[in-house]
Amino acid sequence: xxxxxxxxxxxxxxxxxxxxxxxxxxxxxxxxxxxxxxxxxxxxxxxxxxxxxxxxxxxxxxxxxxxxxxxxxxxxxxxxxxxxxxxxxxxxxxxxxxxxxxxxxxxxxxxxxxxxxxxxxxxxxxxxxxxxxxxxxxxxxxxxxxxxxxxxxxxxxxxxxxxxxxxxxxxxxxxxxxxxxxxxxxxxxxxxxxxxxxxxxxxxxxxxxxxxxxxxxxxxxxxxxxxxxxxxxxxxxxxxxxxxxxxxxxxxxxxxxxxxxxxxxxxxxxxxxxxxxxxxxxxxxxxxxxxxxxxxxxxxxxxxxxxxxxxxxxxxxxxxxxxxxxxxxxxxxxxxxxxxxxxxxxxxxxxxxxxxxxxxxxxxxxxxxxxxxxxxxxxxxxxxxxxxxxxxxxxxxxxxxxxxxxxxxxx
Numbered sequence: 001x002x003x004x005x006x007x008x009x010x011x012x013x014x015x016x017x018x019x020x021x022x023x024x025x026x027x028x029x030x031x032x033x034x035x036x037x038x039x040x041x042x043x044x045x046x047x048x049x050x051x052x053x054x055x056x057x058x059x060x061x062x063x064x065x066x067x068x069x070x071x072x073x074x075x076x077x078x079x080x081x082x083x084x085x086x087x088x089x090x091x092x093x094x095x096x097x098x099x100x101x102x103x104x105x106x107x108x109x110x111x112x113x114x115x116x117x118x119x120x121x122x123x124x125x126x127x128x129x130x131x132x133x134x135x136x137x138x139x140x141x142x143x144x145x146x147x148x149x150x151x152x153x154x155x156x157x158x159x160x161x162x163x164x165x166x167x168x169x170x171x172x173x174x175x176x177x178x179x180x181x182x183x184x185x186x187x188x189x190x191x192x193x194x195x196x197x198x199x200x201x202x203x204x205x206x207x208x209x210x211x212x213x214x215x216x217x218x219x220x221x222x223x224x225x226x227x228x229x230x231x232x233x234x235x236x237x238x239x240x241x242x243x244x245x246x247x248x249x250x251x252x253x254x255x256x257x258x259x260x261x262x263x264x265x266x267x268x269x270x271x272x273x274x275x276x277x278x279x280x281x282x283x284x285x286x287x288x289x290x291x292x293x294x295x296x297x298x299x300x301x302x303x304x305x306x307x308x309x310x311x312x313x314x315x316x317x318x319x320x321x322x323x324x325x326x327x328x329x330x331x332x333x334x335x336x337x338x339x340x341x342x343x344x345x346x347x348x349x350x351x352x353x354x355x356x357x358x359x360x361x362x363x364x365x366x367x368x369x370x371x372x373x374x375x376x377x378x379x380x381x382x383x384x385x386x387x388x389x390x391x392x393x394x395x396x397x398x399x400x401x402x403x404x405x406x407x408x409x410x411x
Contacts, residue, residue: 025115028057032082032091040081041135042106042124043198053077053093062093063109063120070097080106083141088112088177090141095122103127106134108143110177118177123169127297131164131192133203143171144184146203148192161193166203194253225318228255232280232289240339240346245309247292248277259318260291260310272297278309281341286321286381287314288344293325304355306330311346313381321381326373332358334368334395334406339375346375347388351406353395366395370408 031053037044053062058077078094088110095105106124111117123143124132129150136143148166168184188205195202231251235244251260256275278290293308307330312323326346327335332353339346351368358366372389393408 024060025111028053028061028115029082029089029091029111031079033079035081035083035136035138038138039135040138042133043200044081053079061109061111061115061117063107063117070103083138085141085173085177087175088118088173090173106132106145108171108179110173110179112177119179121171121179121181123171123181131201131203141173145169145171148190148203150192161191161204164190164192164203166190196252199250225259225314228259229280229287229289229314229318231277233278235279235281235341238341240337240341242337244279245290245292245337246278247294247307251275251277251291259314259320260312260323268295268298272305281344283342283344285316285379286377287316288312288377289314304331306333309335311375311383313377313383315381322377322383324375324383324385326375326385334404336406344377348373348375349406351393351395364395364397364404368393368395368406370406 053076062077076096078096080092080094082092083090089112091109091111093107093109095107097103104126105122107120108123109117109120124134124145124147126132131148131150132145134143134145146166146168148164150162150164165187167187170182170184172180174180190203190205192201192203194200228251231249233248260275272295274294274296276292276294278292280290281288289312291310291312293310295306295308298305306328308325309327309329310323311326313321315321327333327337327348327350329335332355334351334353336349337346349370349372351370353366353368370389370391370393371387372391374386374388376384376386378384391408393406396405396407397403398405
Protein backbone atom coordinates (compact mmCIF):
# COMPACT_ATOMS: atom_id res chain seq x y z
CA UNK A 1 0.00 0.00 0.00
CA UNK A 2 2.83 2.38 0.92
CA UNK A 3 4.54 1.59 -2.40
CA UNK A 4 1.37 2.44 -4.35
CA UNK A 5 1.04 5.70 -2.41
CA UNK A 6 4.64 6.75 -3.23
CA UNK A 7 4.17 5.94 -6.92
CA UNK A 8 0.96 7.99 -6.95
CA UNK A 9 2.76 10.97 -5.40
CA UNK A 10 5.57 10.69 -7.96
CA UNK A 11 3.07 10.56 -10.83
CA UNK A 12 1.24 13.61 -9.48
CA UNK A 13 4.52 15.52 -9.14
CA UNK A 14 5.51 14.57 -12.69
CA UNK A 15 2.14 15.71 -14.02
CA UNK A 16 2.44 18.99 -12.09
CA UNK A 17 5.94 19.67 -13.44
CA UNK A 18 4.79 18.84 -16.98
CA UNK A 19 1.85 21.22 -16.63
CA UNK A 20 4.15 23.98 -15.38
CA UNK A 21 6.57 23.46 -18.29
CA UNK A 22 3.70 23.47 -20.78
CA UNK A 23 2.33 26.74 -19.33
CA UNK A 24 5.82 28.28 -19.42
CA UNK A 25 6.22 27.39 -23.10
CA UNK A 26 2.69 28.61 -23.86
CA UNK A 27 3.56 32.00 -22.34
CA UNK A 28 6.82 32.11 -24.34
CA UNK A 29 5.25 31.24 -27.69
CA UNK A 30 2.40 33.71 -27.20
CA UNK A 31 4.87 36.63 -27.48
CA UNK A 32 5.56 35.92 -31.16
CA UNK A 33 3.56 37.67 -33.85
CA UNK A 34 1.56 35.10 -35.83
CA UNK A 35 2.14 35.16 -39.58
CA UNK A 36 -1.28 35.42 -41.20
CA UNK A 37 -0.32 36.41 -44.73
CA UNK A 38 -0.07 33.68 -47.36
CA UNK A 39 3.24 35.24 -48.38
CA UNK A 40 5.52 37.28 -46.12
CA UNK A 41 8.97 38.91 -46.15
CA UNK A 42 11.54 40.44 -43.81
CA UNK A 43 10.06 43.92 -44.27
CA UNK A 44 6.84 42.69 -42.58
CA UNK A 45 8.67 41.95 -39.32
CA UNK A 46 11.02 44.71 -38.21
CA UNK A 47 12.88 43.60 -35.09
CA UNK A 48 13.23 47.15 -33.80
CA UNK A 49 9.57 47.33 -32.76
CA UNK A 50 9.31 44.02 -30.89
CA UNK A 51 10.37 43.12 -27.38
CA UNK A 52 13.26 40.98 -26.28
CA UNK A 53 13.24 37.55 -24.67
CA UNK A 54 13.76 37.31 -20.92
CA UNK A 55 16.80 35.34 -19.64
CA UNK A 56 14.53 32.48 -18.49
CA UNK A 57 13.07 32.06 -21.96
CA UNK A 58 16.53 32.26 -23.55
CA UNK A 59 17.92 29.57 -21.23
CA UNK A 60 14.99 27.23 -21.79
CA UNK A 61 14.03 27.69 -25.44
CA UNK A 62 16.90 29.20 -27.43
CA UNK A 63 19.55 26.72 -28.67
CA UNK A 64 22.78 27.14 -26.72
CA UNK A 65 25.56 28.29 -29.03
CA UNK A 66 28.82 29.78 -27.73
CA UNK A 67 29.26 33.18 -29.33
CA UNK A 68 32.79 34.49 -29.01
CA UNK A 69 31.96 37.45 -31.26
CA UNK A 70 29.62 39.13 -28.76
CA UNK A 71 29.63 39.76 -25.03
CA UNK A 72 26.47 38.53 -23.26
CA UNK A 73 25.83 42.01 -21.86
CA UNK A 74 25.11 43.34 -25.38
CA UNK A 75 23.54 40.20 -26.91
CA UNK A 76 19.78 40.27 -27.39
CA UNK A 77 17.16 37.85 -28.69
CA UNK A 78 13.99 39.42 -30.10
CA UNK A 79 10.61 37.92 -30.85
CA UNK A 80 9.90 38.11 -34.58
CA UNK A 81 7.21 35.77 -35.97
CA UNK A 82 5.64 32.31 -35.67
CA UNK A 83 3.59 29.76 -37.60
CA UNK A 84 1.54 27.08 -35.83
CA UNK A 85 1.38 23.76 -37.67
CA UNK A 86 -0.66 20.72 -36.67
CA UNK A 87 2.22 18.98 -34.87
CA UNK A 88 4.77 21.72 -34.15
CA UNK A 89 5.56 25.44 -34.05
CA UNK A 90 7.87 27.30 -36.45
CA UNK A 91 9.39 30.54 -35.14
CA UNK A 92 11.82 33.16 -36.42
CA UNK A 93 13.97 34.79 -33.72
CA UNK A 94 16.22 37.82 -34.24
CA UNK A 95 19.62 37.57 -32.55
CA UNK A 96 21.18 41.01 -32.20
CA UNK A 97 24.65 42.00 -30.98
CA UNK A 98 25.11 45.67 -30.09
CA UNK A 99 28.89 45.62 -29.64
CA UNK A 100 31.34 47.85 -31.50
CA UNK A 101 31.13 45.55 -34.54
CA UNK A 102 27.42 44.83 -34.29
CA UNK A 103 25.55 42.20 -36.26
CA UNK A 104 22.12 40.61 -36.59
CA UNK A 105 21.15 37.00 -37.31
CA UNK A 106 17.83 35.30 -38.05
CA UNK A 107 17.27 31.96 -36.35
CA UNK A 108 14.70 29.49 -37.69
CA UNK A 109 13.56 27.19 -34.84
CA UNK A 110 10.98 24.39 -34.62
CA UNK A 111 9.36 23.17 -31.37
CA UNK A 112 6.99 20.34 -30.54
CA UNK A 113 3.58 21.39 -29.19
CA UNK A 114 4.82 20.78 -25.62
CA UNK A 115 7.86 23.02 -26.09
CA UNK A 116 10.64 20.55 -26.92
CA UNK A 117 13.26 21.80 -29.37
CA UNK A 118 13.13 19.87 -32.65
CA UNK A 119 15.58 21.71 -34.91
CA UNK A 120 17.17 25.11 -35.56
CA UNK A 121 19.29 26.89 -38.15
CA UNK A 122 20.84 30.34 -38.65
CA UNK A 123 19.27 31.34 -41.96
CA UNK A 124 20.45 34.94 -42.49
CA UNK A 125 22.85 37.52 -41.11
CA UNK A 126 23.51 41.24 -41.39
CA UNK A 127 26.95 42.52 -40.40
CA UNK A 128 29.92 44.34 -41.89
CA UNK A 129 29.36 43.99 -45.64
CA UNK A 130 26.48 41.47 -45.39
CA UNK A 131 22.76 41.94 -46.01
CA UNK A 132 19.80 39.63 -46.37
CA UNK A 133 16.25 39.57 -47.70
CA UNK A 134 13.78 36.75 -47.28
CA UNK A 135 10.37 35.85 -48.64
CA UNK A 136 8.20 32.98 -47.50
CA UNK A 137 4.96 31.11 -48.01
CA UNK A 138 2.72 29.97 -45.21
CA UNK A 139 1.44 26.55 -46.34
CA UNK A 140 3.42 24.67 -47.23
CA UNK A 141 6.08 26.53 -45.29
CA UNK A 142 8.92 27.65 -47.54
CA UNK A 143 11.51 30.33 -46.76
CA UNK A 144 13.74 31.70 -49.52
CA UNK A 145 16.70 33.77 -48.32
CA UNK A 146 18.99 36.02 -50.37
CA UNK A 147 22.32 36.51 -48.58
CA UNK A 148 24.48 39.26 -50.08
CA UNK A 149 28.11 40.18 -49.55
CA UNK A 150 29.37 43.68 -50.33
CA UNK A 151 33.05 44.54 -50.63
CA UNK A 152 33.74 46.57 -47.48
CA UNK A 153 35.87 49.06 -49.41
CA UNK A 154 32.81 49.98 -51.50
CA UNK A 155 30.85 50.65 -48.32
CA UNK A 156 33.46 53.02 -46.98
CA UNK A 157 33.67 54.97 -50.24
CA UNK A 158 30.12 55.08 -51.56
CA UNK A 159 26.51 55.45 -50.53
CA UNK A 160 24.05 52.79 -51.68
CA UNK A 161 23.51 51.21 -54.13
CA UNK A 162 26.42 48.88 -53.39
CA UNK A 163 27.57 46.27 -55.92
CA UNK A 164 27.35 42.80 -54.39
CA UNK A 165 27.36 39.05 -54.88
CA UNK A 166 24.51 37.05 -53.42
CA UNK A 167 23.43 33.45 -52.89
CA UNK A 168 19.85 32.20 -52.61
CA UNK A 169 18.89 29.45 -50.17
CA UNK A 170 15.60 27.65 -49.62
CA UNK A 171 14.45 26.32 -46.24
CA UNK A 172 11.59 23.86 -45.82
CA UNK A 173 10.25 21.90 -42.83
CA UNK A 174 9.49 18.18 -43.16
CA UNK A 175 6.61 16.36 -41.45
CA UNK A 176 8.73 15.73 -38.34
CA UNK A 177 9.69 19.39 -37.91
CA UNK A 178 13.23 19.02 -39.27
CA UNK A 179 14.71 21.90 -41.30
CA UNK A 180 15.87 21.12 -44.84
CA UNK A 181 18.18 23.55 -46.64
CA UNK A 182 19.33 23.76 -50.25
CA UNK A 183 20.99 26.37 -52.44
CA UNK A 184 18.99 27.71 -55.39
CA UNK A 185 21.14 28.33 -58.46
CA UNK A 186 24.63 29.78 -58.44
CA UNK A 187 26.12 32.92 -56.92
CA UNK A 188 24.73 35.99 -58.72
CA UNK A 189 25.76 39.61 -59.25
CA UNK A 190 23.54 42.43 -58.04
CA UNK A 191 23.24 45.55 -55.93
CA UNK A 192 22.11 46.39 -52.42
CA UNK A 193 19.99 49.55 -52.42
CA UNK A 194 17.88 51.48 -49.92
CA UNK A 195 14.16 51.08 -50.66
CA UNK A 196 12.24 54.11 -49.37
CA UNK A 197 8.84 52.46 -49.58
CA UNK A 198 9.91 49.36 -47.63
CA UNK A 199 12.26 51.34 -45.35
CA UNK A 200 15.09 48.85 -45.68
CA UNK A 201 17.98 47.59 -47.79
CA UNK A 202 16.92 45.47 -50.77
CA UNK A 203 19.02 43.00 -52.77
CA UNK A 204 18.38 43.33 -56.50
CA UNK A 205 19.63 41.33 -59.49
CA UNK A 206 21.62 43.13 -62.17
CA UNK A 207 18.83 42.34 -64.65
CA UNK A 208 16.46 44.61 -62.67
CA UNK A 209 18.82 47.59 -62.55
CA UNK A 210 16.78 49.57 -65.10
CA UNK A 211 13.90 49.81 -62.61
CA UNK A 212 16.14 51.34 -59.97
CA UNK A 213 17.88 53.65 -62.41
CA UNK A 214 14.49 55.15 -63.23
CA UNK A 215 13.63 55.30 -59.54
CA UNK A 216 16.95 57.01 -58.76
CA UNK A 217 16.32 59.62 -61.47
CA UNK A 218 12.87 60.35 -60.02
CA UNK A 219 14.31 60.58 -56.49
CA UNK A 220 16.96 63.05 -57.64
CA UNK A 221 14.30 65.21 -59.26
CA UNK A 222 12.31 65.28 -56.00
CA UNK A 223 15.35 65.92 -53.79
CA UNK A 224 14.73 69.66 -53.54
CA UNK A 225 15.76 71.83 -50.61
CA UNK A 226 12.11 72.66 -49.98
CA UNK A 227 11.23 68.97 -49.62
CA UNK A 228 14.28 68.31 -47.45
CA UNK A 229 13.83 71.22 -45.06
CA UNK A 230 10.11 70.52 -44.60
CA UNK A 231 10.98 67.35 -42.66
CA UNK A 232 12.60 69.21 -39.77
CA UNK A 233 10.63 70.17 -36.70
CA UNK A 234 10.31 73.95 -36.46
CA UNK A 235 10.93 75.25 -32.96
CA UNK A 236 9.07 78.43 -32.17
CA UNK A 237 10.29 78.91 -28.60
CA UNK A 238 13.27 81.20 -28.14
CA UNK A 239 15.05 78.91 -25.66
CA UNK A 240 17.25 76.03 -26.81
CA UNK A 241 17.49 73.00 -24.51
CA UNK A 242 17.91 69.22 -24.72
CA UNK A 243 14.43 68.74 -26.24
CA UNK A 244 15.70 70.42 -29.44
CA UNK A 245 17.83 67.38 -30.07
CA UNK A 246 15.27 64.58 -30.27
CA UNK A 247 15.76 62.42 -33.33
CA UNK A 248 13.00 62.29 -35.93
CA UNK A 249 12.67 60.35 -39.22
CA UNK A 250 15.61 58.99 -41.19
CA UNK A 251 17.08 61.13 -43.99
CA UNK A 252 17.25 59.37 -47.38
CA UNK A 253 20.43 59.07 -49.43
CA UNK A 254 19.66 61.75 -52.05
CA UNK A 255 19.13 64.39 -49.37
CA UNK A 256 22.31 63.31 -47.57
CA UNK A 257 24.45 63.64 -50.67
CA UNK A 258 22.97 67.00 -51.66
CA UNK A 259 22.39 68.79 -48.36
CA UNK A 260 24.62 67.19 -45.70
CA UNK A 261 27.80 65.61 -47.10
CA UNK A 262 29.09 63.68 -50.09
CA UNK A 263 32.31 62.64 -48.34
CA UNK A 264 32.94 59.21 -46.76
CA UNK A 265 33.01 58.88 -42.97
CA UNK A 266 36.34 57.38 -41.91
CA UNK A 267 35.06 56.55 -38.42
CA UNK A 268 32.02 54.53 -39.49
CA UNK A 269 31.05 51.87 -42.02
CA UNK A 270 28.28 53.12 -44.29
CA UNK A 271 26.05 50.10 -43.61
CA UNK A 272 25.80 51.25 -40.00
CA UNK A 273 25.62 55.02 -40.63
CA UNK A 274 22.27 56.81 -40.38
CA UNK A 275 21.27 60.46 -40.60
CA UNK A 276 18.04 61.68 -38.96
CA UNK A 277 16.15 64.95 -38.88
CA UNK A 278 16.06 66.88 -35.61
CA UNK A 279 14.98 70.54 -35.52
CA UNK A 280 15.37 73.81 -37.43
CA UNK A 281 15.50 77.54 -36.79
CA UNK A 282 14.56 80.02 -39.51
CA UNK A 283 15.47 83.70 -39.67
CA UNK A 284 15.60 86.37 -42.39
CA UNK A 285 18.92 85.26 -43.85
CA UNK A 286 19.51 81.59 -42.98
CA UNK A 287 17.98 78.24 -42.17
CA UNK A 288 19.75 76.59 -39.24
CA UNK A 289 19.28 72.86 -38.71
CA UNK A 290 20.38 70.14 -36.32
CA UNK A 291 20.97 66.68 -37.83
CA UNK A 292 21.69 63.45 -35.96
CA UNK A 293 24.43 61.23 -37.39
CA UNK A 294 24.22 57.78 -35.80
CA UNK A 295 27.00 55.22 -36.19
CA UNK A 296 26.00 51.66 -35.28
CA UNK A 297 29.13 50.03 -36.77
CA UNK A 298 32.40 51.93 -36.19
CA UNK A 299 35.14 51.22 -38.72
CA UNK A 300 37.85 50.17 -36.23
CA UNK A 301 37.67 47.28 -33.77
CA UNK A 302 37.39 48.56 -30.22
CA UNK A 303 35.51 51.77 -31.05
CA UNK A 304 32.08 52.30 -29.54
CA UNK A 305 28.88 53.18 -31.44
CA UNK A 306 28.08 56.88 -31.21
CA UNK A 307 25.59 59.56 -32.17
CA UNK A 308 26.81 62.97 -33.35
CA UNK A 309 24.81 66.18 -33.65
CA UNK A 310 25.68 68.27 -36.71
CA UNK A 311 24.91 71.98 -36.87
CA UNK A 312 24.28 73.10 -40.47
CA UNK A 313 23.65 76.61 -41.80
CA UNK A 314 21.95 77.02 -45.21
CA UNK A 315 21.15 79.99 -47.37
CA UNK A 316 17.48 80.44 -48.24
CA UNK A 317 18.26 78.73 -51.58
CA UNK A 318 19.66 75.62 -49.89
CA UNK A 319 23.39 76.28 -50.22
CA UNK A 320 25.48 74.91 -47.34
CA UNK A 321 27.18 77.94 -45.79
CA UNK A 322 28.82 76.01 -42.97
CA UNK A 323 28.53 72.81 -40.92
CA UNK A 324 30.13 71.45 -37.77
CA UNK A 325 29.80 68.44 -35.46
CA UNK A 326 28.94 70.03 -32.11
CA UNK A 327 28.44 67.02 -29.80
CA UNK A 328 28.69 63.26 -29.43
CA UNK A 329 26.56 60.84 -27.41
CA UNK A 330 26.99 57.16 -26.57
CA UNK A 331 28.45 54.91 -23.90
CA UNK A 332 31.59 57.06 -23.71
CA UNK A 333 30.00 60.47 -24.34
CA UNK A 334 27.27 62.60 -22.74
CA UNK A 335 26.12 66.15 -23.48
CA UNK A 336 23.77 68.95 -22.45
CA UNK A 337 22.56 71.97 -24.44
CA UNK A 338 21.27 75.43 -23.63
CA UNK A 339 20.97 78.65 -25.59
CA UNK A 340 18.74 81.00 -27.58
CA UNK A 341 17.40 81.26 -31.14
CA UNK A 342 17.44 85.03 -31.70
CA UNK A 343 20.24 85.91 -31.65
CA UNK A 344 21.56 82.39 -32.11
CA UNK A 345 23.79 81.26 -29.26
CA UNK A 346 24.33 77.64 -28.27
CA UNK A 347 26.27 76.35 -25.26
CA UNK A 348 27.22 72.65 -25.37
CA UNK A 349 28.48 70.78 -22.34
CA UNK A 350 30.38 67.73 -23.68
CA UNK A 351 31.48 64.98 -21.28
CA UNK A 352 33.89 62.21 -22.31
CA UNK A 353 34.49 59.03 -20.28
CA UNK A 354 37.84 57.22 -20.64
CA UNK A 355 37.26 53.84 -22.30
CA UNK A 356 39.28 52.03 -19.64
CA UNK A 357 37.08 53.47 -16.90
CA UNK A 358 33.88 52.34 -18.62
CA UNK A 359 35.19 48.82 -19.18
CA UNK A 360 36.40 48.61 -15.58
CA UNK A 361 33.33 50.05 -13.82
CA UNK A 362 30.59 49.07 -16.35
CA UNK A 363 28.10 51.61 -14.91
CA UNK A 364 27.81 55.01 -13.22
CA UNK A 365 29.29 56.78 -11.38
CA UNK A 366 31.90 57.29 -14.10
CA UNK A 367 34.74 59.84 -14.06
CA UNK A 368 34.77 62.17 -17.07
CA UNK A 369 36.30 65.23 -18.67
CA UNK A 370 33.84 68.06 -19.35
CA UNK A 371 34.49 70.64 -22.06
CA UNK A 372 32.00 73.47 -22.51
CA UNK A 373 31.75 75.22 -25.90
CA UNK A 374 29.82 78.22 -27.17
CA UNK A 375 28.65 78.38 -30.81
CA UNK A 376 27.68 81.57 -32.65
CA UNK A 377 26.78 82.27 -36.30
CA UNK A 378 28.27 85.26 -38.13
CA UNK A 379 26.43 87.57 -40.52
CA UNK A 380 27.78 85.47 -43.41
CA UNK A 381 26.47 82.20 -41.96
CA UNK A 382 29.78 80.90 -40.64
CA UNK A 383 29.88 78.92 -37.40
CA UNK A 384 32.21 80.22 -34.68
CA UNK A 385 33.28 77.85 -31.89
CA UNK A 386 34.94 78.86 -28.63
CA UNK A 387 35.82 76.69 -25.62
CA UNK A 388 34.84 78.37 -22.35
CA UNK A 389 35.83 75.71 -19.77
CA UNK A 390 37.67 72.40 -19.40
CA UNK A 391 36.93 70.59 -16.12
CA UNK A 392 36.80 67.19 -14.44
CA UNK A 393 33.51 65.65 -13.44
CA UNK A 394 31.37 62.55 -12.93
CA UNK A 395 28.52 60.88 -14.79
CA UNK A 396 25.76 59.97 -12.32
CA UNK A 397 22.48 58.11 -12.86
CA UNK A 398 19.33 60.01 -11.87
CA UNK A 399 16.93 57.23 -10.81
CA UNK A 400 13.99 59.59 -10.33
CA UNK A 401 14.12 60.98 -13.88
CA UNK A 402 15.68 57.88 -15.47
CA UNK A 403 18.58 59.69 -17.14
CA UNK A 404 22.30 60.37 -16.84
CA UNK A 405 23.59 63.57 -15.26
CA UNK A 406 26.86 65.43 -15.91
CA UNK A 407 28.16 66.73 -12.56
CA UNK A 408 31.24 68.97 -12.34
CA UNK A 409 33.65 68.28 -9.49
CA UNK A 410 33.69 70.87 -6.70
CA UNK A 411 36.73 73.13 -6.68
